[in-house]
């Protein structure tokens with residue numbers, strides 16, 4: 696090799712070195728961006744993967760109208776959708792309209808909803824909500840958060856289910872036990888209280904995604920991100936998730952990021 700060739704070879708190798716350093720810097724910046732839990736790039740990546748995993752999901756509670764959805768949601772507290780779906784078809788056959796529920800005494804409803812648990816409180820809530828809807832809202836389930844929250848037994852979670860699933864209105868974001876757990880694991884919130892978790896999610900998830908995001912996360916919580924033993928090895932979100940309580944990980948775990 697001539698001296699000129701040697702010089703060129705050294706220069707080429709120097710250029711390659713510089714290029715490698717630039718590439719490493721760029722990928723470190725990219726990685727840092729993705730690692731900031733609420734970075735928009737990370738959020739869109741999570742949303743993209745949720746879309747691929749659960750493209751067409753919606754609420755699993757059987758219902759034909761907003762009143763049935765409201766009742767089913769009240770009954771689903773501390774119960775499962777499967778259990779509620781066993782109870783509601785008979786219930787709505789027996790009492791087909793909100794007016795008929797409004798005429799009941801809560802005790803009359805108790806045997807019909809007993810298997811969903813907390814049946815005394817739930818019966819009171821359902822009958823109370825029916826009376827208020829008939830007396831104050833002309834027999835129609837209100838379509839806004841403020842009015843919905845005046846109904847007995849209705850807090851933000853139930854109101855968000857009805858507004859999002861039936862009326863297609865994103866006034867807030869459903870925070871149930873699955874959304875609570877997974878938002879913490881994915882570091883979308885550090886809070887433990889549903890109201891604060893909802894506020895955190897409303898800040899980081901684009902509004903047009905609030906309804907679908909909650910449905911997708913609820914399905915994810917049922918299918919893969921289980922409370923006791925999340926199926927991380929099969930989870931398409933795995934390399935974006937740094938949860939401390941993961942059961943398998945290809946990335947560093949973050950202390951405190953857990954259900």
Ligand code: SF4
Pocket residue numbers: 880919920921925926927928930931932933936937938940941942
């Ligand atoms: S990797 Fe594990 S903990 Fe994280 S979202 Fe997936 S299932 Fe849940």
